[in-house]
Amino acid sequence: MSASSIASAPLKTILCGEHAVVYGYPALVTAIDLRVRVLSEPLPVGIIEVLSEGFGSWREYALNVAKLVEKRRLKHPLQYPIVAVYLTSRYIGEEPGSRVVVKSPAPDGSGLGTSAAVAAACICATAIRYGFNLTPPMIANLVQLCERFVHETPSGIDGTAVTYGGTFVYKRDEGPEFIDAKPLRLVVAFTGIKHRTADLVRRVRRLRAKNREYVDTIMAAIGEIAQEAARAAVQGDLSLLGEQLHANHLLLRQLGVSSKELDRLVETALNAGSYGAKLTGAGGGGCIIALVDEDVQYRVLASLQNVSASTWLVVTNAQGVHREDISEQ
Ligand code: MEV
Numbered sequence: 001m002s003a004s005s006i007a008s009a010p011l012k013t014i015l016c017g018e019h020a021v022v023y024g025y026p027a028l029v030t031a032i033d034l035r036v037r038v039l040s041e042p043l044p045v046g047i048i049e050v051l052s053e054g055f056g057s058w059r060e061y062a063l064n065v066a067k068l069v070e071k072r073r074l075k076h077p078l079q080y081p082i083v084a085v086y087l088t089s090r091y092i093g094e095e096p097g098s099r100v101v102v103k104s105p106a107p108d109g110s111g112l113g114t115s116a117a118v119a120a121a122c123i124c125a126t127a128i129r130y131g132f133n134l135t136p137p138m139i140a141n142l143v144q145l146c147e148r149f150v151h152e153t154p155s156g157i158d159g160t161a162v163t164y165g166g167t168f169v170y171k172r173d174e175g176p177e178f179i180d181a182k183p184l185r186l187v188v189a190f191t192g193i194k195h196r197t198a199d200l201v202r203r204v205r206r207l208r209a210k211n212r213e214y215v216d217t218i219m220a221a222i223g224e225i226a227q228e229a230a231r232a233a234v235q236g237d238l239s240l241l242g243e244q245l246h247a248n249h250l251l252l253r254q255l256g257v258s259s260k261e262l263d264r265l266v267e268t269a270l271n272a273g274s275y276g277a278k279l280t281g282a283g284g285g286g287c288i289i290a291l292v293d294e295d296v297q298y299r300v301l302a303s304l305q306n307v308s309a310s311t312w313l314v315v316t317n318a319q320g321v322h323r324e325d326i327s328e329q
Contacts, residue, residue, distance in 0.1 A: 003042065007124035008035040009321035011106060012113040012161030013188065013280045013289050013314075015233070015241075016248045017170075017226035019204050019255055021155050023216075024172050025223030028230050029157050030181065030316040031165040032188070034105040036114065037324065038121035040085075040129045045097040050081045052102040062086060062096045074149055077108060080115060084122035084146045091142060092132045100125065106310070109194025111281020116158035119146035120321040128323050139163045139321060151197050165320030169230050182236035184316040186289045187269065187300045191261040192309025193285025200257050200282040207256055218251050225251070242275025242291045249278030257283030265308060272296070272303035 010031040017027025043049060049059040058078035060068075065079075065086040074080055081102055089096035100122050108114045123142045127134045134142075143159035160168065160176045167181035208215040225244050232241035249266055252258055262279045269277035269290035277290040292300045297313055304311050 004326060005040050005125045005128040006037060006324040006326050007040075007121045007128060007321060008037045008324050009117040009120035009124070009162040010035050010165055010318040011117050012158060013186065013287075013316075014157065015280075015289070016229040016244060016278075017222055018281060018283070019201070019252065019257060020219040020222035020226070021157065021170060021172060022201055022204070023219050025219055026169045026171050026226045026230075027157060028167070028226045028233065029161050029170050029176075030167040030184070031161045031318040031320065032112070032186070032314040032316055033318040034112070034312055034314055035318070036105070036117040036121045037103045038081075038118070038125045039101040040122070040125035041099045041101075042129070043097045043099050045095045048082045048085050048096050049099040050078045050085075050102060051099065052078060052081075052104070054107070058082065065096070072149060080146065080149060081118050081122045083149055084119040084142070085126050087142055087145055088123045088126040089130070091138075092127055092130055092134075094130050098126060098129070105312070106190065107194065109196070109286065110190050111195065111279075111283075111286030112188070113158035113162055115150045116143050116147055117162045119143045120159070120162040124321045124323065136163050136320065161320075163320050165318050167233060167317050169226065179230055179234055181230070181233035181317060184233065184238075184241075185292050185294070185297055186314050186316065187274070187292055187297065187304055188280075188287050188289055188312045188314055189265050189269070189304040189308035190287045190310040191259070191265065191285050193259070193261060195282055195284040195286050197282040200284045203284075204255050204257065215255065218254055222248060222251050238275045238291060238293060245276035245278045245289070245291055246270070252279055252283060259284060261285070262288055265304060266290075268303050268307050269300055272300040274300045
């Protein structure tokens with residue numbers, strides 16, 4: 001067992017296809033070069049502690065965590081990484097005793113897969129400290145177990161993106177199909193409003209229960225857009241991809257998951273010269289993405305900075321979860 005270890009996992013963004021993916025249609029997803037970093041250190045057996053900028057710290061006894069896992073009810077956001085550490089220790093046959101220090105570039109509820117990235121980095125760092133190099137499918141399965149604590153029925157998108165990285169078309173029953181997409185530049189802008197994915201998925205389900213034909217037509221159109229967008233991403237056709245992003249945003253609006261804040265950010269990005277922009281993730285709050293190139297990136301970034309809580313200029317196709325060299329930190 002080593003004294004400490006560090007692992008990092010990327011955040012993700014859904015380029016096209018959120019919500020429709022819940023009903024079996026394809027979504028286009030990519031990992032972005034914003035990474036959650038986790039340092040794992042030993043603590044006496046039976047104690048798991050997490051420290052996180054902005055959230056403070058939380059300590060649980062392994063016995064309590066076992067009960068939490070059984071009841072699947074978390075009282076505090078920091079119990080989530082604690083569960084990830086607990087499940088990983090149990091999975092590799094070790095008695096849990098760890099402190100994890102979590103650093104995330106974006107808050108949870110921003111629609112960028114923060115919870116899955118935190119889980120993946122905790123899982124990887126914990127296993128490495130005990131001398132285990134878990135395979136990506138093992139990590140993805142553990143992330144999916146953890147995700148059930150935050151999302152009622154996680155589609156598996158976030159777990160796949162943070163574990164494997166890259167860009168892929170995802171179908172609920174078939175899993176990911178990785179594609180050879182060109183790296184894209186995106187400006188990500190956060191409304192500052194956190195959302196709960198489960199609430200928005202429920203909102204769409206209610207709308208579908210009332211007007212099934214209408215919602216299914218929208219879902220099918222979103223599915224087609226996602227496939228078309230995947231082809232544009234492989235060809236590096238920014239104009240076509242931008243059009244698909246915007247068309248997808250308008251359909252998500254019809255599903256009732258956009259908001260005036262999200263629409264305003266999309267409008268701002270388009271006016272500043274973005275190829276296309278849309279909300280990303282569940283909606284209701286969270287973030288938008290705006291497709292840019294080197295020529296317009298700073299203009300779009302500056303315009304969005306004036307009207308957003310946070311902005312990031314990112315590149316897609318980032319690497320999945322991996323160990324970091326501790327001497328470089
Ligand atoms: C949330 O990031 C994306 C949704 O499609 C839900 C899911 O895929 O689990 C809204």
